[in-house]
Amino acid sequence: GQQVMQIPQYQHVQEGEDFTTYCNSSTTLSNIQWYKQRPGGHPVFLIQLVKSGEVKKQKRLTFQFGEAKKNSSLHITATQTTDVGTYFCAGPTSGTYKYIFGTGTRLKVLA
C-alpha cells in the first residue's frame, strides 16, 4: 500500500538556526498537505500544495512540492521557540478521500 515517510524523526536546533523536514511518498500525489501539532495539542492545517514544483511561503516557512509530485519539504528559517511541535505531511490515496499521514518530524528549539 501507499506509504508516506518523513525524515528526520527528531530534530533539535538552537533558536535562530534553520530547520528542514522532508516527506517522501511511494506513489504520485495529487496534492500534499502539511500540519503542525503542538505538544499536547491537535494537528492544525498549515498549507496545501497542488502543482508540480510549487513553492509557497508563510513568513519564515517555505513549502515545496517536488517536480514528480512524490516528495515535499518544509523549511523554517531562523527557528523560534514558538516553532516547537511535530510537523506532519499528508497525501491522499489515489481515487479516494483518504489521507495518509507521514510519521512526523518532532522539532525541539533550544533557547
Next chain:
Amino acid sequence: NAGVTQTPKFRVLKTGQSMTLLCAQDMNHEYMYWYRQDPGMGLRLIHYSVGEGTTAKGEVPDGYNVSRLKKQNFLLGLESAAPSQTSVYFCASSHRQGAYNEQFFGPGTRLTVL
C-alpha cells in the same frame, strides 16, 4: 462556532469493555474521519465517512465500528477493548474536495485500556 468537538477527553477501560467516542462538527462538513495516534506512528486512519449514512474503512479498522446517522456527528465504537487500543483518538472533518480540503481536528480523546 465550536469547530470539531470530541467527548470524552479521557477514558480508562478494562479489557473487554465497550465504549463509544463521539465527534461533532458545526461547520456543515461532508467528510469526517477517525484517526489514532501512537508514539512514532503518526496518525493512522481508522474509518471515514463521505456523507450522512456512509462509512468506509481506513488503514486500521479492525476492532472498531463507526456510524454517521447525522451529518454533524461521527461515532467511533470499540466493541471489546484491548490494550493495543490504548491511544489518542482524533476526529477530523473537511469540506467536499475542492481547491482546499483542509482537515479540522478535534482536541482528541486519550484512551487507556488496562
